[in-house]
């Protein structure tokens with residue numbers, strides 16, 4: 285039983301990172317209707333930049349973490365400005381292809397600078413496990429989970445109360461009406477990409493502290509799809525819950541399959557099997573928008 | 580008759596959609612500061628297009644002002660991004676209300692105040708709730724669940740949050756019951772008088788519009804075909820016949836009965 289509890293807890297932690305990446309994905313989708321296939325590579329870029337600043341440049345971890353955030357803001361701005369803004373008015377499928385291209389470019393750049401080997405972050409937190417629900421858990425796991433939680437709380441407040449948060453939701457609903465309020469929708473698009481880049485790279489840094497990073501990291505972005513499809517493409521709460529659910533589900537199912545059936549790789553595919561099942565039952569996801577209909 | 584300032588001067592503008600469809604063909608009009616000016620015309624005449632040309636919202640629909648000029652205050656607002664125009668005090672309430680349905684009433688009002696400093700928000704909000712007490716009662720409700728009339732109030736309230744100097748209203752009576760039309764129009768009048776907001780009012784409901792406006796323009800097919808003081812337009816037999824639904828004998832007559840070519844001949848020929 286303790287084995288499954290442990291799987292559950294580590295699933296929650298990995299799931300909280302999926303949630304962050306899904307959050308970025310949903311924000312971009314809501315504001316611009318672009319399906320961003322480069323979300324995982326944005327995470328990877330953040331992870332490598334923080335690695336380079338900490339290990340190669342020898343900065344204290346907190347400093348390089350903050351610099352990584354600044355880098356992500358710039359990355360988001362550049363992507364929006366140089367790649368997506370010229371695509372405004374093009375068919376949505378072309379824009380999606382562009383994000384696929386972007387993911388390859390980011391991967392190539394990372395490979396050029398850092399190669400394909402696994403890189404390891406220095407230990408930032410103590411390694412002595414703490415007890416959670418009677419199970420020993422590494423402090424970095426606890427920190428990762430709390431940080432994700434904190435970020436979600438912050439964004440919830442941002443979208444509920446701040447001028448730009450409300451403007452982003454308005455723009456998501458009706459761009460032209462938002463423009464008529466004096467909301468500069470280009471700024472809103474740029475802001476969406478910035479937020480998406482920042483939350484993803486935070487996910488990347490957390491992962492770097494848990495595992496080690498390599499060039500395959502970007503593939504984690506694919507896990508976003510089951511997460512957001514479960515939660516609903518345009519729901520922030522959905523992104524949070526979807527990410528957590530997928531993380532737990534794949535860990536526990538993977539463990540079960542190994543235990544009972546002796547299947548090794550089930551963990552990797554379980555999320556996608558689940559994806560198909562959800563689509564069959566609830567095509568809008570658990571929290572996705574169905575349009576308000578007044579009779 | 581003290582001479583009032585011309586707040587808005589639209590001079591000979593041409594508007595083209597999708598690079599090919601010419602919708603406005605040399606339209607000119609002037610809006611005096613402090614007045615309500617009505618812009619009337621049949622479906623498809625180009626009224627909404629005119630407002631969008633002024634506010635700059637045309638660009639989002641692949642429309643472009645290809646000729647002429649749009650002067651506001653003592654500068655040009657021609658071809659500038661809409662957010663800039665809003666900051667200069669020109670606010671368009673779009674046709675069909677366009678409230679943000681999955682935002683609450685109060686969040687919608689916050690959007691209206693997007694360009695204004697936070698410090699004045701509470702005071703503006705009180706004022707809007709004063710005009711529209713029903714919005715105050717429903718402030719936490721999602722705008723999508725409001726009735727059509729309430730949504731129109733919200734759309735106007737949202738505009739007031741921006742403290743506009745010039746308000747462009749596109750068919751505020753659209754789809755409302757006669758009682759409600761009266762209520763909305765009397766509030767528009769009040770806004771004009773108490774807030775000193777200049778209003779350019781686009782309407783199908785010519786009688787209601789001319790009853791609160793000082794001056795009116797009538798457009799057809801992308802051009803102004805007639806203009807004058809509202810009282811003069813109300814008494815004009817052509818306007819009575821074609822826009823107010825009265826024949827020369829004063830009997831009711833449907834607008835549909837009138838042959839299109841005949842109207843064109845009278846005004847253009």
Ligand SMILES: Nc1ncnc2c1ncn2[C@@H]1O[C@H](COP(=O)(O)OP(=O)(O)OP(=O)(O)O)[C@@H](O)[C@H]1O
Pocket residue numbers: 596597600602620621622623624625626627628629640641642674783
């Ligand atoms: N986005 C657009 N693309 C192409 N043509 C358009 C567009 N918007 C309007 N038009 C055309 O321009 C003409 C004028 O439209 P507009 O909406 O300005 O008319 P209107 O006077 O406001 O009519 P209504 O009273 O029905 O609202 C119409 O023939 C319409 O088909």
Ligand SMILES: [Mg+2]
Pocket residue numbers: 626627628674749
């Ligand atoms: Mg119209």
